[in-house]
Amino acid sequence: MESALPLRHSFADSKIKEYRLTVEPTTVNLTGNGYPDTAVWSFARTVPGPELRMRQGDPVRVVVSNTLGEDTTVHWHGIRLPNAMDGVPGLTQPPIRPGESFTYDFRPPDAGTFWYHPHADTLQQLGRGLAGALIIEEREPVAVDRDILWFIEDWRLDDEGRIAPGFGNRMEAGMSGRIGNTVTINGRVPRTLAVKAGERVRLRLATRRSPGSSGFGLRGTSRSSSPMTASPAIRIHPKVVGWCSGRRCVPT
Numbered sequence: 086m087e088s089a090l091p092l093r094h095s096f097a098d099s100k101i102k103e104y105r106l107t108v109e110p111t112t113v114n115l116t117g118n119g120y121p122d123t124a125v126w127s128f129a130r131t132v133p134g135p136e137l138r139m140r141q142g143d144p145v146r147v148v149v150s151n152t153l154g155e156d157t158t159v160h161w162h163g164i165r166l167p168n169a170m171d172g173v174p175g176l177t178q179p180p181i182r183p184g185e186s187f188t189y190d191f192r193p194p195d196a197g198t199f200w201y202h203p204h205a206d207t208l209q210q211l212g213r214g215l216a217g218a219l220i221i222e223e224r225e226p227v228a229v230d231r232d233i234l235w236f237i238e239d240w241r242l243d244d245e246g247r248i249a250p251g252f253g254n255r256m257e258a259g260m261s262g263r264i265g266n267t268v269t270i271n272g273r274v275p276r277t278l279a280v281k282a283g284e285r286v287r288l289r290l291a292t293r294r295s296p297g298s299s300g301f302g303l304r305g306t307s308r309s310s311s312p313m314t315a316s317p318a319i320r321i322h323p324k325v326v327g328w329c330s331g332r333r334c335v336p337t
């Protein structure tokens with residue numbers, strides 16, 4: 086499907102970084118340890134969706150194809166973009182109908198860690214797994230030894246590993262949001278992250294959790310940092326990481 090995009094014609098095609106994202110149901114194992122697999126809705130058959138990396142100011146194209154049984158779109162959360170690329174169905178673009186595609190073309194103006202998600206039937210599509218990280222690298226690279234993304238997600242699963250229905254519950258929406266019973270980092274229940282003493286690690290944190298507040302902690306470290314802090318890097322000494330969320334703590 087061709088889209089009418091004002092920016093597109095100013096791009097030199099050879100320089101455009103292109104991604105293709107198919108929105109489709111798939112099955113993943115979130116919890117490990119012999120627990121059942123979970124049917125999710127995914128970008129490109131992974132949860133979270135693929136990490137999209139691009140350079141500040143460079144042109145990027147993302148072609149989104151919808152194989153769900155309902156409309157969708159993609160919104161680029163926190164990024165300053167032309168309105169036509171903002172992904173709000175019925176307002177900035179027509180919805181992407183089942184079987185159709187839409188092409189997003191833009192130049193991200195700001196560096197940082199962002200995320201993308203649908204803006205149609207949002208609570209259900211988010212709750213079933215449609216989200217991914219969008220990393221905009223600085224034009225002047227930050228000096229780090231490792232650049233690590235933790236994409237934190239929150240799932241409400243039943244005993245069979247199925248995503249529990251009941252999205253958009255008004256009582257929950259008016260309180261803390263839909264709080265799950267399973268937390269994953271990069272699509273798995275978190276374990277540990279080993280870092281070397283003195284290693285300079287850039288730890289990027291993104292979350293699609295709906296509850297209004299989260300806590301985060303690093304164990305065995307000399308410093309900790311809020312997920313909202315945009316500092317370019319933190320120095321972690323030894324060893325193991327754990328984190329808390331809402332009313333629960335998940336030791337690792």
Ligand SMILES: [Cu+2]
Nearest residue numbers: 160162163202
């Ligand atoms: Cu958003």
